[in-house]
Amino acid sequence: MTGGGAAGLVGLVLVSHSAAVAGSVAELARDLAGAGRLAPVEPAGGTRDGGLGTSAELIAAAAGRANRGAGVAILADLGSAVLTVRALLAEEDALPPLARLVDAPLLEGAVAATLAASTGADLDAVTAAAEEARHYRTS
Known part of the structure; x- marks a missing residue:
């Protein structure tokens, strides 16, 4: 675990082909994590011109905004x-x-990762929480 407030939290980047999807998932994850000590969650959806697709530039910029020095989990x-x-x-x-691509479902993984990161969990624990979200219905 890390400590010391938002500066020590793992950040998250949510990459989708749609800006609306990335933004909505980020908003839901933030809302479910609640107020207070909240990990940075940045959407990176769509292309630079607002179309469907992915943009390396948007992803890199979102990762820069989410970075607080404790790592960045990317879904x-x-x-x-x-x-x-x-x-x-x-x-x-x-x-x-310390940026890492996490093999997890976008919505469930984002919520689980945001909750874990907001408690001060380190990058390994945030990654594990996101990946475990894939199996929450079968556990």
Whole structure:
């Protein structure tokens, strides 16, 4: 666990092909986490011109805004969004240090990760919470 307020929290980036979807999922995750100590959650949806698709520039900018030094967990909706994040991770300095692509469902994973990050959990615990959200109905 990390401590010391928002400066020590893991940030989240939610990547979707739709700006509306990314924004709505981010809003829901923030709302369910509640007021107080809240991890940064940044949407990165659509293309720069507002169309459907993914934008490396929007993802990198969102990761920069979410970064508080404790890591950035990135969740993505569909294949090409995942590929775009992987390409950014392969580039030196494209994303903040400790940025990580998380293999989790976008909505359930975002909520679980935001709740975990908002408690001060470290990047490994935030990642685990998001990934475990895939199985919440079968547990």
